[in-house]
Amino acid sequence: MDIGPGSLSRLNHIGFSVDQIDYLFLSHLHPDHTLDLITLLQVFNSAPETVRQKKFTIIGCRGCNEFLLHIYDLYPDVFPSGYSLEIREVYRDEFLLGDLRVQSGPTAHTESSVAFRLEEGGHSLVYSGDASQQGELTRLASGADLLVSECSFPAGWQTEDHLNADEVGLIAQASNVKSLVVTHLYPPALRVDLLSQIHQHYQGKAQIAVDGLRLSLE
Ligand SMILES: [Zn+2]
Ligand SMILES: [Zn+2]
Structure with a gap:
């Protein structure tokens, strides 16, 4: 992705x-x-x-x-x-690729930007791409095993076309995802304890992505 x-x-x-x-x-x-x-x-x-x-x-x-x-x-x-x-x-689509169910939905980062939800064998993964709070990420991520979300900025940061740590935490909590991995961190987000900020809103498991990270949905 x-x-x-x-x-x-x-x-x-x-x-x-x-x-x-x-x-x-x-x-x-x-x-x-x-x-x-x-x-x-x-x-x-x-x-x-x-x-x-x-x-x-x-x-x-x-x-x-x-x-x-x-x-x-x-x-x-x-x-x-x-x-x-x-x-x-x-854009706002749903279809099968073999046994893999693919859903997409707008994220309001750009006019055409989308997030993806992939499901197979009872497991689900959602990738936000770049997103803003006005998009449909919460709906798309509902009940997913794993949400991989951008988190460009720390909590409280004003942004129209990205997500800050408050917004990511609220989306993860509202969509009730089992676990969260955040990525796409801009320098201000690297200078704070981002996971603590996210956990102000989200009670599930969360981690920050690193190169080479392998994740299992089993
Ligand atoms: Zn980007
Ligand atoms: Zn972008």
Whole structure:
């Protein structure tokens, strides 16, 4: 989900190969969530031993098709050469990918930004992307096993297009998620005890994401 700068090198570092990736979920198109898409497409076309032949699917916010056309304008060499790339734009949607149930809903960070909920075998994961309080994250996350949420700012910070620790705690509590992982921390959020601020509102398990973190829903 999302593919900001450094994603591919971090995946490689923990032993994932790009040919294990068949689906990419894009919450919105800001560079901190998309820059390594260009690298990924380049790798699919030309990296030794990983030249792609099987289909690749992007499930993303409205505007993904146009965004890809801009990428091809800038970097013609990354246009898919040996494989097909399918793009499915979503907003407030629900559908199945095999046994995986996918739901999306607006987060009001940008006009088209979405959060995703994935469910399979009775387990559920929700990823906020970037979000604001005006979005539908609480509804989407209702009862989920795990909410991975942005928490850009500390408690009390005024923000129109991101979440602060108060808002994340309130959303996690209102949606009654079993556990919470926060990510996308801007420097002011790194200078405080963010988890204590979140726990002012949310009684469940919470942690701050780090590179290479592996989580189990079992
Ligand atoms: Zn953003
Ligand atoms: Zn962001």
